[in-house]
Amino acid sequence: MVIVFGVGFLLYPRIIDCRSLSLEEEAEINIKIYKNVVEDIKKDIGHYPESRYGLKMVYQNLSGDDNWRGLYLGRVVEPLDGWGNNLIYRYPAKCFHYEESYELYSTGENGVDECQSGDDVTFE
Numbered sequence: 001m002v003i004v005f006g007v008g009f010l011l012y013p014r015i016i017d018c019r020s021l022s023l024e025e026e027a028e029i030n031i032k033i034y035k036n037v038v039e040d041i042k043k044d045i046g047h048y049p050e051s052r053y054g055l056k057m058v059y060q061n062l063s064g065d066d067n068w069r070g071l072y073l074g075r076v077v078e079p080l081d082g083w084g085n086n087l088i089y090r091y092p093a094k095c096f097h098y099e100e101s102y103e104l105y106s107t108g109e110n111g112v113d114e115c116q117s118g119d120d121v122t123f124e
Contacts, residue, residue, distance in 0.1 A: 023082030027106040031123040048091040055079040081106035
C-alpha cells in the first residue's frame, strides 16, 4: 500500500499534465463538432445563426426559420469545453473581422475570454 501511494505521489504531476492536455483535446473535439453543426445549420437556413441565438440553434429553432432541420446532434447537449465552460460563439465575428465569418472557441483553462489568444482554444 505504501509503495503504491509513493509511486502515485511521484507520478501525480505527470497525471495532472496529461489531464490538462486531455481537457484541451476535449475542447478541440467539441469545437470541431459544433463547427460542423453550424455549417449544417447554414446549409439549411441559408445563413449562420445570429449571436443572440448562438449554439442553442443546434437543438431549438429560435429564429423560427421554416428550413431548420434540428435537433442537429440528436439530443440536447450543452456546448461545453473540457473545463466545463460554455463555448464562445459569435456571428458576426468580434475578434477577427472576416466577411461572413463566425467565431467558435473555448476560453481555455483560465475561463477568461481572451479573443482567441492567451490560453483560448480554437480548432481550424
